Amino acid sequence: MKIEVSLYASLASRLPEGCKGNTCTLIVAEGTTIGALLDHLAIAADEPKIVFLNGIHARPDDPLKEGDRVGVFPPIAGG
Amino acid sequence: MAPDIPRYSRHELLRWIGPEGQQRIRRSRVFVAGVGALGCLVSTLLARAGIAFLRIADFDYPEIHNLHRQILYDEEDVGAGLSKPEVAAKRLRAANSEVQIEAVTTAVGADTIEALTDGVDLVVDALDNIRSRYYVNDAILARGIPYVFGGAVEAAGNVMTIIPGKTPCLRCLWPDTEVVGNHPTAARVGVLSSVAMAVAAVEVTEALKILVGREQDTIQGLLVMDFWRNTFQTAAVQQDPKCICRTITR
Numbered sequence: 001m002k003i004e005v006s007l008y009a010s011l012a013s014r015l016p017e018g019c020k021g022n023t024c025t026l027i028v029a030e031g032t033t034i035g036a037l038l039d040h041l042a043i044a045a046d047e048p049k050i051v052f053l054n055g056i057h058a059r060p061d062d063p064l065k066e067g068d069r070v071g072v073f074p075p076i077a078g079g
Numbered sequence: 080m081a082p083d084i085p086r087y088s089r090h091e092l093l094r095w096i097g098p099e100g101q102q103r104i105r106r107s108r109v110f111v112a113g114v115g116a117l118g119c120l121v122s123t124l125l126a127r128a129g130i131a132f133l134r135i136a137d138f139d140y141p142e143i144h145n146l147h148r149q150i151l152y153d154e155e156d157v158g159a160g161l162s163k164p165e166v167a168a169k170r171l172r173a174a175n176s177e178v179q180i181e182a183v184t185t186a187v188g189a190d191t192i193e194a195l196t197d198g199v200d201l202v203v204d205a206l207d208n209i210r211s212r213y214y215v216n217d218a219i220l221a222r223g224i225p226y227v228f229g230g231a232v233e234a235a236g237n238v239m240t241i242i243p244g245k246t247p248c249l250r251c252l253w254p255d256t257e258v259v260g261n262h263p264t265a266a267r268v269g270v271l272s273s274v275a276m277a278v279a280a281v282e283v284t285e286a287l288k289i290l291v292g293r294e295q296d297t298i299q300g301l302l303v304m305d306f307w308r309n310t311f312q313t314a315a316v317q318q319d320p321k322c323i324c325r326t327i328t329r
Contacts, residue, residue: 008312009235009305022310048261050253055317057254071314073303075253075262078232078270079117079207 001066002027007041008073011049014041028064035060037070048075087129100291101129107290108132110199112187112215114163115139116148116265116275117229117282118205123151124283125203126171126178130290133171136183136195137163148272187211192218203286204228205279209253209262216241216249220327225289228252229282232263234271234307236278239316240285240297247316248324252301274306 005024007015012022028037034051038060043049051058052071064070085091091101107130111122114137122135140162141152151167161169164182171180185191187206192214196202202219204227206212212228219226219241226241228249241248281302288296301314318324 006312006314008303008314009237009308009310010233012305012308012310022312048263050255052314052316055315056319057251069315073237073301073314074235075209076230076232076235076237076303077207077209077212077262078230078265078275079113079115079205 001030001064003037003064003067004069005037005041006069006071008071009076010074011043011072014043016041032064033060034058034062034064034070037064038072041072043072049073050075090128095293095296096287096291103292104287104290105129106131107201108134108199109286109290110134110136110195110202111205112195112202112211113137113205113207114149114151114167115145115205115207116270116272117231117279119149119151119167120276120279121203121205121229121282121286122167122171123174124280125286126175126180128283128287129175130178132179132181132199134181134183134195134199135164135167135171136185136187136191138184138186139163141166148270148275150276188214196222196224199224201286201289202226203282204230205282207264210260212249212253217323217327219243220248220324225294227282227285227289229278231275231278232265232270233268234274234305236274236281236304236306238278238281238285238298238302238304239300240289242289242294242297243324245294246299247318248322250324251319251322252316254319254322271306274304277304277306 050073141156162184168180168182196218
């Protein structure tokens with residue numbers, strides 16, 4: 001199934017080769033979870049990040065479905 | 080002798096502000112939370128824009144490693160015994176004596192947030208950690224005060240404008256308390272001075288939109304900027320159905 005992944009700021013370089021900009025359409029297996037997707041993108045479980053699924057905060061065990069939009073950000077909190 | 084060109088003419092000439100918008104700015108009361116890199120520029124530009132009242136709060140004192148990006152402090156302020164808000168207030172009054180400045184030397188926390196957000200129309204965030212921002216977020220939701228969040232670290236920045244009851248809040252963005260104690264800080268990974276200034280400039284722009292009554296023109300979502308990799312994107316953020324902002328908004 002197809003999903004759309006956007007990686008922001010310092011995480012953008014983790015998108016697979018061939019992707020343009022910070023957003024890419026990926027094909028993943030049915031039943032893939034957010035956590036499995038992050039593993040695939042080499043974003044470690046203990047790496048500080050915020051993950052959104054269709055604009056709402058997501059958990060590692062949230063399952064993905066066709067057409068989902070995933071966004072991953074580094075937490076930028078300095079002042 | 081009256082000046083030939085009015086003080087705020089360059090703002091009044093803007094089609095989005097005009098004389099009416101400037102009058103609204105002149106009546107505005109703003110709290111800037113934190114007077115570090117972001118807070119120095121935010122408070123400078125808001126004071127120079129001619130708001131009525133500016134409250135600034137921070138518990139810290141100027142240090143030499145602040146000076147590359149915290150533009151209200153000079154070498155003479157390091158070790159001089161005045162807090163950041165005290166020094167900042169002195170410089171801001173010199174910039175615009177028409178603005179009432181209230182300098183508060185305190186941390187933004189559970190026991191201070193009520194007083195710090197009392198009697199203001201807007202809060203602009205210049206804090207350096209997520210935990211303190213939760214206090215601001217919860218207070219503005221309860222009081223119905225708009226809040227401009229901003230953050231900068233390394234060469235990246237983000238800005239989100241929060242209108243209670245209308246937009247997602249900071250807890251929709253950061254509900255995960257694990258991240259609270261585990262985010263990169265300037266003390267650990269550094270921060271580019273120009274990035275902090277750029278984030279602060281965006282925050283001021285958002286603040287002025289709100290103050291002149293043009294909430295509809297504010298950023299919709301989270302603006303994420305990476306100034307070294309030259310990327311500027313706005314990410315969609317929805318109100319989280321499980322977030323406290325669904326229940327505590329006034």
